[in-house]
Amino acid sequence: MFFISDELARESDVTVSTYVTSQAEYKGFSTYVISCIFLFVWLSWSVLPDSILNKLGVYYYPSRWWALAIPSYVLVLMMYTYVGLALYNIEVATVKLDDPRTIVDDSGVIITELPGFNQDKIDEYLFNSTSGIWDLPIHEVNKVLYSDEY
Structure with a gap:
């Protein structure tokens, strides 16, 4: 098997941090699993009909209107944040031309x-x-x- 030496990387002046917390793998894996479960529950709630949800024992849940409204609100909030930050950088953070x-x-x-x-x-x-x-x-x-x- 052919191995590539990291001699050039070790001689460079760029330092790469090798500090990794001992729990990093567990945190990443648990975040991945929780986000997958949340996505599965959200898709099930938004797609499955009421009869199947009732058979699963779920009788009280929000209106399906929220299945589209929440992602739409988040997307619009992201767009407003982007525009707001751009306007802040132009109008507030930039010095005037006569400064x-x-x-x-x-x-x-x-x-x-x-x-x-x-x-x-x-x-x-x-x-x-x-x-x-x-x-x-x-x-x-x-x-x-x-x-x-x-």
Whole structure:
């Protein structure tokens, strides 16, 4: 039999958790069994006629209207939740366009604020690609984009 070595996985910097609780198999199996029983009972209640349910000893049960209403309500609730979260992210969690946080952030390093920076060398940074570490001051970028100085 041919075995594939996991040597590359062990040498990588990605760590995979091997911590599994001792009861994980039992919890998964019991969840599976309970959900299957629930599905079987729900389908039996929604499909079987009253006479068969009465023969099985079930005399009191909700109206069959709920067999379609509950899944429909859950589906509509899921759709409203999806739309609500999208609207929340757009309207509340997104900063306005005139907010300064759309231009700069706390982790950015503006090159003109570095110690020992010579203001005369700003052209070297304006017309070359940045290293990905430094940010250019917005007023210098605006000069290049919107004025005739350069």
